[in-house]
Amino acid sequence: MYRVLILILTTNLFFMLHTTGNIAKYINVKYSFLSYSMIYILFFLTIVEGIKLYFSGEKKEKQHDCDCNHNQDHEHGKNKLSTGKKIKKYLAYTVVLIPAISGVVLPVATLDSQLVDAKGFSFPTLEDGNDQYGTHQVLNPDMSKFMNQADFHDLVNKESKSYVKKNITLTDQDFLVGLEVMYNYSGDFAGKTLTMQGFSYNGPGLQANQLFLLRFGIIHCVADSGAFGLMIQFPNNIHIPNDQWYQVTGTMDTVYYPQMKTKIPVLKVTSYKIISKPKDPYVYRNSL
Numbered sequence: 001m002y003r004v005l006i007l008i009l010t011t012n013l014f015f016m017l018h019t020t021g022n023i024a025k026y027i028n029v030k031y032s033f034l035s036y037s038m039i040y041i042l043f044f045l046t047i048v049e050g051i052k053l054y055f056s057g058e059k060k061e062k063q064h065d066c067d068c069n070h071n072q073d074h075e076h077g078k079n080k081l082s083t084g085k086k087i088k089k090y091l092a093y094t095v096v097l098i099p100a101i102s103g104v105v106l107p108v109a110t111l112d113s114q115l116v117d118a119k120g121f122s123f124p125t126l127e128d129g130n131d132q133y134g135t136h137q138v139l140n141p142d143m144s145k146f147m148n149q150a151d152f153h154d155l156v157n158k159e160s161k162s163y164v165k166k167n168i169t170l171t172d173q174d175f176l177v178g179l180e181v182m183y184n185y186s187g188d189f190a191g192k193t194l195t196m197q198g199f200s201y202n203g204p205g206l207q208a209n210q211l212f213l214l215r216f217g218i219i220h221c222v223a224d225s226g227a228f229g230l231m232i233q234f235p236n237n238i239h240i241p242n243d244q245w246y247q248v249t250g251t252m253d254t255v256y257y258p259q260m261k262t263k264i265p266v267l268k269v270t271s272y273k274i275i276s277k278p279k280d281p282y283v284y285r286n287s288l
Helices: 002-020 029-066 072-105 113-119 149-163 175-184
Strands: 137-139 167-169 193-201 210-218 226-233 245-257 262-274
Touching (some): 002 029, 175 262
Parallel strands (some): 167 193
Antiparallel strands (some): 210 226
């Protein structure tokens, strides 16, 4: 019975994630067909387990009729043993049921600047090259972590050819691709005009006229997600709270950022406006 219930709830979980669109908050949407196929697989397994449950019920009734004459002491010992097994089985099933239920009942939270603070706004690899735990990414969506260096350089070089024009607009579709090109060829973009959207984040070590404009991006799944974007610099000092969504246009340049011990691209703002939070605030790596 527990197996059937688990399969029903898990099937419902995948179904609800797809019908509500929340699956995009866990994986790159280009891989959604994999989780979508799970709905059919789990539904089939639910039917199989339901049939097995039905026939096992009939079998138990027959065994009960045959076992009526068994010794009482033997039955007592058998019941004690089976009770212990049942408790372990029910505990194991309950652990599996928790995510299947909570995934539907609990709301899906949208990542924001609080998570940036919680993860730490830094490049751990610049401070300790042997830090195997510093895998989260900030600002630059670095694909070199997922492929060998030769293939990585070929990929970025190929993608850079789409950004040779004077005026560049980063859309949801190419946000991560464009950023990675700019971080790898930052000098080539000096003087170019760029328009982008994102939420504001007042990171550490910034001047009074600087802040970061970020989007949470997913490369493969939420495990390799990060806060990606650019430092933006206004002509005058300005105070903008975290998590305010803006569209900005400006001129590209580079600046040394002490917190990260390296030069990074900076967008010197010429115009900006407040915008509404997008329906899907996340961006995805669509070119792999």
